[in-house]
Amino acid sequence: MKTFADKVAVVTGAGSGIGRALAQRFAAEGMRLVLADIDGEALIETSETLSAEWGYVRLVVADVSTAEGAQRIADEAWDRFGGVHILCNNAGVACAGAPVWEQTPETWSRVLGVNLWGLIHGVRAFVPRMLADGDEGHIVNTASAAGLRTGPFVSPYYASKHAAVAFTEALHFDLLLAESKLKVSALCPAFVKTRIADHSPGFPDAMRARVESGMEPADIAQRVFEAVRDEKFWILTHSEFDSLIRARCEGMLAGENPVPHVFRRPE
Ligand SMILES: NC(=O)c1ccc[n+]([C@@H]2O[C@H](COP(=O)([O-])OP(=O)(O)OC[C@H]3O[C@@H](n4cnc5c(N)ncnc54)[C@H](O)[C@@H]3O)[C@@H](O)[C@H]2O)c1
Secondary structure (H helix, E strand, O other), X not given: OOOOOXXXXXXXXXXXXXXXXXXXXXXXXXOXXXXXXXXXXXXXXXXXXXXXXXXXXXXXXXXXXXXXXXXXXXXXXXXXXXXXXXXXXXXXXXXXXXXXXXXXXXXXXXHHHHHOHHHHHHHHHXXXXXXXXXXXXXXXXXXXXXXXXXXXXXXXXHHHHHHHHHHHHHHHHHHHXXXXXXXXXXXXXXXXXXXXXXXXXXXXXHHXXXXXXXXXXXXXXXXXXXXXXXXXXXXXXXXHHHHHHHHHHHHHHOOOOOOOOOOOOXX
């Protein structure tokens, strides 16, 4: 997409962190915004930070892990603004650190529900209508560097983010073969300074410190904006993780057994 002013962007998880920064970045381009989050107060806080024209922001309290929630966000977007050009399926949660066999069914449901089903419901609610409108557009799914490499103790998060990357790549292929005007990006950051630890019950303290010293959300939002403008699929924001991703791929092709990068269960 080359022009942004007056077009419509939808951001889920817009009440905090990366989603709030995406809303701010798109508002700075003069876009109309549909901002969704499960936390209504957080959404209002986000709206108060925006430099948007009067009437350009619609807030929707919705749970993206449900088909009904995603559908309601889409209905609000078309009712209010008549279309959607950028869809950021960004809402996500993490989890406590524990071995695979100790992660509870509730944790698996919550993490896969938001991080994977949130993308599935988002694409099902928006993409057919975007295709029918026939405009150019872009879908950005927030995955993670945890979708490109794995490790011990947070298997629900790794599994959800690997699924998010695969889902997003498949969406890219399907839209290409359908000769649509819709482009796709997979956002794969490592640590970003957000409130994900507060929103994820049992989030390990050791990881919290890495999030708190992570990249600024505004820098991630700038990279997303550039990827949409330049039609780039991969958005890998933390180059210090490149060697780990490369080592994993090379080890796989060489038939080597994976080795962990941490050895103790996080507190
Ligand atoms: N912070 C990091 O280090 C990091 C790294 C890689 C990827 N990510 C990913 O970035 C995305 C955004 O996370 P963040 O770090 O900004 O966290 P955050 O907790 O600051 O923001 C996430 C927002 O999503 C909302 N949300 C949670 N569940 C929801 C649901 N079911 N429906 C609607 N909204 C919901 C929360 O209320 C919150 O406002 C997530 O997908 C996360 O996995 C974060």
